[in-house]
Amino acid sequence: MASSILSDCSSARLLPLRRALLPQRLPRIRPCPALASPRRLLAAARPQLLPRPPRMDSVPAAAASSAESVTVSADASAKVIDGKLVAKQVREEIAVEVSRMKDAIGIVPGLAVILVGSRKDSQTYVRNKKKACEAVGIKSYEVNLPEDSSEEEVIKHIASFNSDPSVHGILVQLPLPRHMNDENILNAVSIEKDVDGFHPLNIGRLAMQGRDPFFVPCTPKGCMELLHRYGVEIKGKRAVVIGRSNIVGMPAALLLQKANATVSIVHSQTKNPEEITRQADIVIAAVGVANLVRGNWIKSGAAIIDVGINPVDDPESPRGYRLVGDVCYEEASKVAGAITPVPGGVGPMTIAMLLSNTLESAKRIHKFK
């Protein structure tokens, strides 16, 4: 039966994004037996009475009350942290600010995106970023370079955007082709325009006490924004970040630490990851392994932020696959206090934070308050 394919994570097959274009036998997904279809569960778990998350600048107190107003479904005990909803609200706030800035000083924020190669997933992300820019009034500039471009060519475009006054943010879509050195390319982006927050100087400032980066990387910033807007207390809490990549896990751990959590990082060489994760009040999972985090890894009532975006075979879906997170949603939502779905959790927030960083950059460059 078609629905049984969806009702049991163990029968789905993993389709890694990075290898999405290669014809190959797909590895089996980690077993995560579900009691309900993920689709049905997700629909049921969505709050009926959507909370109106508070404005970005009025975070903790108001957020707590909005989180309390989330309707808990009969299927799952956890509150759904609705990234799609929060991202929409953030975009609305940004649109207001973009138009206020344009009216006051005649400046429109600009975002330049450089895409090298023709990976389907990267093309989709870039297209979505462009659409999101247009919707809030940010001007977008796009450069598409062939897969076999040289590092020098990419750096030449970065240099030209660095000195273009109509561009306030520059993003080089990752992953880059294998023959390129990410570091050389990311180092070329002016730190004042590094809206991804990937420049080593931005990361360094993020790691230091008493210093602030020009930009906080979008995905970890989106995770923190969700925790704040849903009133999740961070100070003094135990947090576990699973994954330590430069773009998600490591900066997420730094941000949690800055917010006064006691942070542990779990990675591929960690022994007993379940035991460590079970101690956490807050879990951020950024691994890239579908359903790695099972229900029994989770402390009752914990807040779970699932960053993972893992395509798994789904003949029922028009695309032939669907996306699942690093956390077994069906199990986790019965134990956790709050949880982000995939899709509709961190992903939309990443794009919203990119817009937010671009606006912030334009405001800083033009000294607009």
Ligand SMILES: NC(=O)C1=CN([C@@H]2O[C@H](COP(=O)(O)OP(=O)(O)OC[C@H]3O[C@@H](n4cnc5c(N)ncnc54)[C@H](OP(=O)(O)O)[C@@H]3O)[C@@H](O)[C@H]2O)C=CC1
């Ligand atoms: N929602 C969003 O907006 C975004 C989602 N993503 C998604 O987030 C996930 C992670 O992305 P990214 O950080 O770039 O991935 P990377 O592959 O760069 O890093 C993965 C991390 O997970 C660790 N890891 C791998 N296997 C295990 C394991 N079995 N147990 C514990 N840790 C493990 C690795 O450890 P080690 O360091 O030891 O190798 C590494 O630190 C992916 O699914 C990606 O698609 C990424 C960016 C944005």
Ligand SMILES: Nc1nc(=O)c2c([nH]1)NC[C@@H]1CN(c3ccc(C(=O)N[C@@H](CCC(=O)O)C(=O)O)cc3)C=[N+]21
């Ligand atoms: N320089 C750079 N900066 C990035 O921020 C960056 C990058 N490169 N390379 C790739 C990763 C991945 N990433 C995502 C953004 C949005 C969604 C997103 O919106 N996801 C939707 C689903 C989209 C769908 O259905 O396909 C969701 O989770 O609801 C996911 C992943 C940004 N990344």
